[in-house]
Amino acid sequence: MEPLKEMFNEGFYRKFANAFSNADPNFNEEDFIDKVTGNMAALSLNGRLRNTSLVLHHYLAKDFENALSVLYAAAPLLPHGYTALVLPDFVSLYGQQHFDASMQALRDFTAMGSSEFAVRTFIKADPKRALKIMQHWAKDPNVHVRRxxxxxxxxxxPWSFKLDAIIQDPSLTRDILEELKAxxxxxxxKSVANHLNDHSKDNVDYLLALLKGWDLxxxxxxxIMKHASRSLIKKGAPEVLQLFGFGGGAQVELEELGLKSDVLKLGETLTFSFTLHSKESVQRKLVVDYAIHYPKSAGSVSRKVFKLKEIALEPGQRISLAKSQVIKDFTTRKHYGGKHLLEIMINGQTMSTTSFDLFV
Incomplete structure (x- = not known):
């Protein structure tokens, strides 16, 4: 499989340079290609993106607004997708002294790829000014601009720096989220939910107060509310569980937790099953999760929670549940051999555990 960084290859740069030479008769097409591809092999995907902006700056007018007019003229000739992030990246690097023109350009270029990373430079520089503009974007007819x-x-x-001003005062983005909540x-x-889920890491009380005022x-x-609360639901946060009707200690017994095999090799499938038996006199809504405790190389353990099912259990009802999960390495998780704990949770409370041995 070809590495993602090969989106920025010589063929791409020839088309890119041609678009700019059509937009600007003074653009030195061949010289730009030689310069931008000179150290290309050593650069990562994001390295190639940033290098493109840096090299492009040498071949455009030094006056930002003149350079921006060339970006606008070249934009319709460029492919959409990740490579189009060069346009907002250029704006973030060289347009900081032209705040309003740059913000307008980021709004205009975002439909080609996304300006989500570039706009953060302007939010960091002047949060209130940038967010006031973005409140208008939240009402834009273009879905890409609203997102x-x-x-x-x-x-x-992810893949960007934190916005400390918003972490310290989450209400700064409230008007944006209120506009987009439906x-x-x-x-x-999805973006609104992920934005709110970010708040669950730093401002739980604020998030809960906001969600309690929305229409479930x-x-x-x-x-949005449910997806935004996923991290807190997995942690068993009582107020969040109550918000969605999962509150209180459920009178439920977990029976017959068993593994198809308690010895696995990397790449094989973990399969487990169990039965839930309601002891309630009324219907009870349950959120059922499971967690795997992964041993790490240094001897510590990493606990990862997975969603299994949401159910409404009738009085006295029994229901059997089963789950299979392939145990394999990912870019975000490397497995190590040894005993792994499997934990079953009901409404955030641990109900039963068992373990399996993994050989890698």
Whole structure:
């Protein structure tokens, strides 16, 4: 499989340079290609992205607004997708002294790829000024612009720096989220939910107060609320569980927890099953999760919680549940041999445990 960084290859740069030479008769196409590909092999995906912006700056007018006009002229000739992030990246590097023009450009370029990383430079420089503009983006008819309002202002956007001002005062983005809490587009709703889930890491009380004022019965808003609370639900946070009707100690017995095999090799499948028996006199909503405790190389243990099922258990009802999961390495998790604990939780409370041995 070809590495992702090969999106920025010589073929791409020839098309890229041609777009800019069409937009600017003074653009030195061949010289740009030689320069931008000179150390390409040693650069990562993001390294190639940033290098493109840095080299491009040498071949455009030094006056930012003149350079920006060339970016606008070249944009329709460029492919959409990750490589188009060069345009907002250039703006973030060289447009900081032209705040309003740069923010407008980020709004215009985001539909080609995304300006979510670039806009954070301007939020960091002047949070209130940037977020006031982004409040208008939250009402934009373009779905990509509305998503940018939420995604770009996330406190802890992956692969970017934290926005400390928003972590310290989460209400800074409240108007944006209020505007988008019932958005028709799932693309936007996912971003709003992830933005709120970021708050669950630093500002739980704020998040709970906000969600309690929203309409759980609205299909779009309710979806956002549930997805935004996923980390707190997995932790068994009482107030969150109560918000979604999972509160209180459930009178439920977990019976017959068993493994298909308690000895596995890396790449094989963990399969487990158990039965839940209600001891309640009324229907009880349950969120059923499981956790695996992974041994680490230094002898410590990492606990990872997985969602299994949400159910409504009738009085006296028994229900059998089963789950299979392949135990294999990922870029985010390397497995080590040894005993692994399996934990079953009901409404955030541990109900039963067992273990299996893994050989790698």
């Amino acid at each position: 940018l309002a939420s995604e770009g202002s996330r406190p802890r956007l 958005d028709q587009e799932l693309y936007v709703r 019965n609205h299909s779009h808003t309710g979806w």
